[in-house]
Amino acid sequence: MRKAIFKYPVNYGRNELILKEVHKIVRFAVQHDHLFVWIEEEVEDDEGFENASGPCSYTVIGTGMYYTDSNHIASCEDGDFIWHLIS
Numbered sequence: 001m002r003k004a005i006f007k008y009p010v011n012y013g014r015n016e017l018i019l020k021e022v023h024k025i026v027r028f029a030v031q032h033d034h035l036f037v038w039i040e041e042e043v044e045d046d047e048g049f050e051n052a053s054g055p056c057s058y059t060v061i062g063t064g065m066y067y068t069d070s071n072h073i074a075s076c077e078d079g080d081f082i083w084h085l086i087s
Contacts, residue, residue, distance in 0.1 A: 001042045010035045012083070014059050021053040028074035028085045035060060035076070035083060059086050 005026060008017050012035075020041040027038040037058070061067060063082045070086040 004043050005040050007038050012060050016055045019056045029076045030078045
C-alpha cells in the first residue's frame with residue numbers, strides 16, 4: 001500500500017470531505033488567504049479520487065467558540081485570527 005498527501009480546502013464551520021477510510025491530517029494552514037488541510041491517505045497503485053471511502057466531517061471554529069463531543073486536531077494563524085480544526 002502506498003500513501004499520498006492531498007490538499008483540501010476548508011471553510012469556517014462544518015466541512016464534509018470525501019476521504020479514504022485510513023487517513024491522517026498532517027497540516028492545517030492558511031495558503032493564499034484560504035484555509036486548507038493536507039491529508040495523508042493510503043492509495044492503491046492505480047487508483048485516484050474516485051475510490052474514496054466516504055464523507056468525513058471536520059469543523060473550523062474561532063478562538064473562544066464552544067464545541068462538544070469533538071476532538072481538537074490542529075490550530076492555525078490567519079492574520080489576527082487563530083482557527084481551530086475539530087472532528
